[in-house]
Amino acid sequence: MSAHAPQPTFELDLDSDKEKVDPELLDLPDPPRQERRTTTVLLAVVAAASLAMVGALSRDAAYSLAPSTPTELGDLQTASASSFSANSFVQGEARLGGVGALRYEHPFESDTYRLAPVAGRNDVWVEIRVPAGEESARYVPGTKFEGRLIPFEQGGLRHRGIADSVQSLTNQPVAQNAWLLVDGQAPSDSRGIVALCVMFLGFAIWNVRTLLKLRRKVS
Numbered sequence: 001m002s003a004h005a006p007q008p009t010f011e012l013d014l015d016s017d018k019e020k021v022d023p024e025l026l027d028l029p030d031p032p033r034q035e036r037r038t039t040t041v042l043l044a045v046v047a048a049a050s051l052a053m054v055g056a057l058s059r060d061a062a063y064s065l066a067p068s069t070p071t072e073l074g075d076l077q078t079a080s081a082s083s084f085s086a087n088s089f090v091q092g093e094a095r096l097g098g099v100g101a102l103r104y105e106h107p108f109e110s111d112t113y114r115l116a117p118v119a120g121r122n123d124v125w126v127e128i129r130v131p132a133g134e135e136s137a138r139y140v141p142g143t144k145f146e147g148r149l150i151p152f153e154q155g156g157l158r159h160r161g162i163a164d165s166v167q168s169l170t171n172q173p174v175a176q177n178a179w180l181l182v183d184g185q186a187p188s189d190s191r192g193i194v195a196l197c198v199m200f201l202g203f204a205i206w207n208v209r210t211l212l213k214l215r216r217k218v219s
Helices: 033-063 162-170 187-218
Strands: 071-075 088-093 102-105 112-117 124-130 144-151 179-183
Touching: 033 187, 102 162
Parallel strands: 071 088, 124 179
Antiparallel strands: 088 144, 102 112, 112 124, 144 179
């Protein structure tokens, strides 16, 4: 009698091990490819727009880091433009000219603004803020100004289109390499812009990270 019992044998039925598809799975709708594509485009657009806003506000944010003590320019009528520094906090004296002067308003503000060239030159302009209720034909601006000095073409969103308005009024373009002194704008006034830049940068980072995660899942 054999000491070892016979071992059972098994046959592999390949047909029975084939993966079978559940009919209920076939009835499920296709993945929402169009919705995913729309989401991807939207994330990319928001990220690009946020980065564009950071770029547009970067000069304003940088101005908040300028020294709190203004640089003395003296008489703006005779000061050399070669000594001007872009995006700086300055102080100067001048009599403003009347030719080409503009009066305008900004949305959601009750005060009005006047833009006028320094008398005797067309490459230095001053923007002054007129408190609400004081604007009239008899209003006479002061002669001492303290604020932000920037190249005219770098005026940003608040001054967009002003050069075209000056040209329409005087039939003369603003001088090339002209400067704009925004009276009353101190570096501390731009600290809120820094918070906006951080917020938009956060939007951009979040949207880019979400977009990358979504793309990895698709692939």
